Amino acid sequence: MLHYFANPTRFQRLSRRVEPWLLTAMLVCFGAGLYFALFSSPVDYQQGHTVRIMYIHVPAAWMALFCYTAMAVAAAVAMIWKHALADVAAKATAPIGAAFTFLALVTGSLWGKPMWGTWWVWDARLTSVLVLFFLYLGYMALRDAFDEPGRGARASAILVLVGFVNVPIIKFSVDWWNTLHQPSSVLRMDGPTIHADMLTPLFLMAAAFQFYYFWLVLVRIRRELMVNRTRALRHRQASG
Amino acid sequence: MAVFSGRDIDCIRGERQVLSAAAFSLESGGALTLRGANGAGKSTMLRLMAGLMRPVAGTITWDGVDIADDPHEHNARLAYVGHADAVKPALSVLENVTFWGELAGAGGMAAADALAALGIGHLSDLPARYLSAGQRRRVNLTRALTSGADLWLLDEPTTALDAATTDALTSLIDGHLKSGGMAVISTHAELGLAETGTLTLGGAA
Amino acid sequence: MSAFAVLFRREMRLAMRQSTDSFMVIAFFVVAVVLFPFGVGPEPNMLARIGPGVIWVAALLAAMLSMDRMFMGDYEDGSLELLVLSPVPLELVVLVKVLTHWLTTGLPLIVTAPLLFVMMNVPEDIWPVLLMTLLLGTPVLSLLGSVGAALTLGARRGGVLLSLLVLPLLIPVLIFAVGAGDAVLYGAGAKANLMLLGGMLLGALALTPWVTAHALREAVA
Numbered sequence: 131m132l133h134y135f136a137n138p139t140r141f142q143r144l145s146r147r148v149e150p151w152l153l154t155a156m157l158v159c160f161g162a163g164l165y166f167a168l169f170s171s172p173v174d175y176q177q178g179h180t181v182r183i184m185y186i187h188v189p190a191a192w193m194a195l196f197c198y199t200a201m202a203v204a205a206a207v208a209m210i211w212k213h214a215l216a217d218v219a220a221k222a223t224a225p226i227g228a229a230f231t232f233l234a235l236v237t238g239s240l241w242g243k244p245m246w247g248t249w250w251v252w253d254a255r256l257t258s259v260l261v262l263f264f265l266y267l268g269y270m271a272l273r274d275a276f277d278e279p280g281r282g283a284r285a286s287a288i289l290v291l292v293g294f295v296n297v298p299i300i301k302f303s304v305d306w307w308n309t310l311h312q313p314s315s316v317l318r319m320d321g322p323t324i325h326a327d328m329l330t331p332l333f334l335m336a337a338a339f340q341f342y343y344f345w346l347v348l349v350r351i352r353r354e355l356m357v358n359r360t361r362a363l364r365h366r367q368a369s370g
Numbered sequence: 371m372a373v374f375s376g377r378d379i380d381c382i383r384g385e386r387q388v389l390s391a392a393a394f395s396l397e398s399g400g401a402l403t404l405r406g407a408n409g410a411g412k413s414t415m416l417r418l419m420a421g422l423m424r425p426v427a428g429t430i431t432w433d434g435v436d437i438a439d440d441p442h443e444h445n446a447r448l449a450y451v452g453h454a455d456a457v458k459p460a461l462s463v464l465e466n467v468t469f470w471g472e473l474a475g476a477g478g479m480a481a482a483d484a485l486a487a488l489g490i491g492h493l494s495d496l497p498a499r500y501l502s503a504g505q506r507r508r509v510n511l512t513r514a515l516t517s518g519a520d521l522w523l524l525d526e527p528t529t530a531l532d533a534a535t536t537d538a539l540t541s542l543i544d545g546h547l548k549s550g551g552m553a554v555i556s557t558h559a560e561l562g563l564a565e566t567g568t569l570t571l572g573g574a575a
Numbered sequence: 576m577s578a579f580a581v582l583f584r585r586e587m588r589l590a591m592r593q594s595t596d597s598f599m600v601i602a603f604f605v606v607a608v609v610l611f612p613f614g615v616g617p618e619p620n621m622l623a624r625i626g627p628g629v630i631w632v633a634a635l636l637a638a639m640l641s642m643d644r645m646f647m648g649d650y651e652d653g654s655l656e657l658l659v660l661s662p663v664p665l666e667l668v669v670l671v672k673v674l675t676h677w678l679t680t681g682l683p684l685i686v687t688a689p690l691l692f693v694m695m696n697v698p699e700d701i702w703p704v705l706l707m708t709l710l711l712g713t714p715v716l717s718l719l720g721s722v723g724a725a726l727t728l729g730a731r732r733g734g735v736l737l738s739l740l741v742l743p744l745l746i747p748v749l750i751f752a753v754g755a756g757d758a759v760l761y762g763a764g765a766k767a768n769l770m771l772l773g774g775m776l777l778g779a780l781a782l783t784p785w786v787t788a789h790a791l792r793e794a795v796a
Contacts, residue, residue: 450657
């Protein structure tokens with residue numbers, strides 16, 4: 131039984147040491163990113179100040195995809211090498227990814243109101259992100275649907291890999307569907323030409339989100355490991 | 371002469387450690403009786419032997435080859451009779467038994483003979499929904515007879531059986547062993563098999 | 576007799592002796608579509624416009640309704656463990672289950688569809704294309720549904736969960752199937768849509784039995 135927790139213990143030590151650095155990096159990037167995004171970047175000639183929503187929306191959408199990819203990788207590692215920590219990482223990532231996806235949807239909708247005059251438009255990108263949100267919900271629901279946690283972990287690992295294979299197909303089909311139904315091109319969220327001054331805050335915010343993810347996922351993994359340990363102690367208590 | 375053995379078997383079921391450092395060894399013609407209190411891991415041991423589950427640590431081998439390395443080969447040589455009777459109420463008794471026999475491939479007893487050997491030959495045309503618990507149990511047990519498998523894994527085979535059927539089952543198992551087969555049986559009852567080892571499980575925590 | 580024939584005969588026997596299940600799926604399909612004229616009004620042009628989409632969505636939901644029982648009976652009575660332990664490849668067992676599911680739900684849905692085309696005033700020029708999309712698309716529903724059915728075995732509220740897992744994955748099928756009808760109406764031809772649906776069917780046929788078999792092994796472990 132001891133070797134079972136040996137690796138996680140080592141992880142906990144390492145994680146505690148890295149977390150403050152990640153937190154600091156995140157705060158610096160957020161500070162700088164928000165300054166550039168809100169004050170020191172040009173106003174878009176078409177979108178006006180609304181363009182500033184992009185500095186949240188675009189990194190959030192990137193993170194939505196990144197987290198799903200991370201989950202798929204973690205699930206594959208957990209499935210092939212039976213690595214317990216990878217499984218915990220997949221579990222810890224899911225709600226973070228779902229939150230980023232939700233943020234991308236909300237900011238997209240907020241941006242849409244002044245731009246399109248309505249809160250929701252079946253734009254190809256937004257629709258794809260919405261489907262991705264459903265995939266996150268399905269993963270979390272399946273993971274939580276079993277009395278035996280191990281079964282939920284293995285089933286949801288398969289699901290996230292199936293979903294991962296399907297994401298490009300869904301993306302392709304939604305793009306196809308969108309061009310079929312909206313031949314008159316609506317205003318794109320990100321035109322092909324982005325002003326260089328807009329790139330600085332965009333990348334700073336993206337880095338901040340990225341650091342935020344790594345910091346939070348480490349905290350969540352540590353928490354999950356503690357919950358597991360408590361459960362193991364309870365079981366030992368039950369069996370006398 | 372085949373050897374079926376396992377050593378250092380640890381198993382965690384749910385989140386509870388059910389088996390720790392369990393070991394067994396069995397040769398052609400031999401039987402092993404699993405004993406232990408409820409929850410001691412008898413069913414788990416049988417499921418591990420069948421390859422339905424993998425042990426967390428330790429190995430189970432057939433003639434020195436890990437059963438996990440070639441599950442198809444292992445499936446072909448085993449017949450597993452579990453807690454659940456796996457009897458379809460919508461099919462007749464004979465249809466139920468024939469299906470599993472045909473799926474296992476040729477080599478075992480004919481379905482009708484197997485039913486007769488367990489004393490339910492007269493029920494073969496009856497839809498299985500009319501069977502009692504003991505009769506369903508016997509239908510379940512015919513699967514071992516029709517499979518032609520070398521290794522029988524029987525989980526509490528005598529549950530819901532009367533004394534006469536238990537005797538019939540014992541002599542069927544004896545016959546299987548005499549023809550070079552193996553059997554692992556978890557049971558609370560005394561079967562009275564001629565030659566059998568005993569593995570007592572429990573005490574793992 | 577080959578393992579395929581043995582499995583297929585058993586599945587068909589079980590399905591035939593419980594044929595009310597099939598009937599209920601069809602009844603749900605028809606009732607679900609019939610609700611729409613009440614919801615959006617009986618104006619014929621409006622019904623013709625939304626008809627193909629409504630019929631496809633209803634077919635999707637009807638197929639989901641029957642999906643959770645694909646392995647449930649075998650899981651509950653212990654047969655699934657024995658199928659996993661049989662010398663027959665589990666992928667073959669899955670394929671036979673999917674085939675039976677399609678024969679008892681997908682095929683009856685296709686047979687019923689023309690009746691609903693009439694009721695929803697769907698233009699006759701696109702009937703053949705829509706039937707083709709159903710023929711290519713419904714097996715994909717059964718195949719992807721088998722993954723969901725295997726994953727949710729033993730879960731609380733398996734049926735609802737199954738729909739939540741599988742329906743988002745079926746969006747591409749819906750898009751290309753309904754798009755095929757529109758493409759014919761706009762004079763573009765439905766070849767591309769049908770090819771894409773066919774591609775999805777082949778891809779699903781190649782991958783899902785393997786994934787489902789893996790999920791089933793996990794379910795009985």
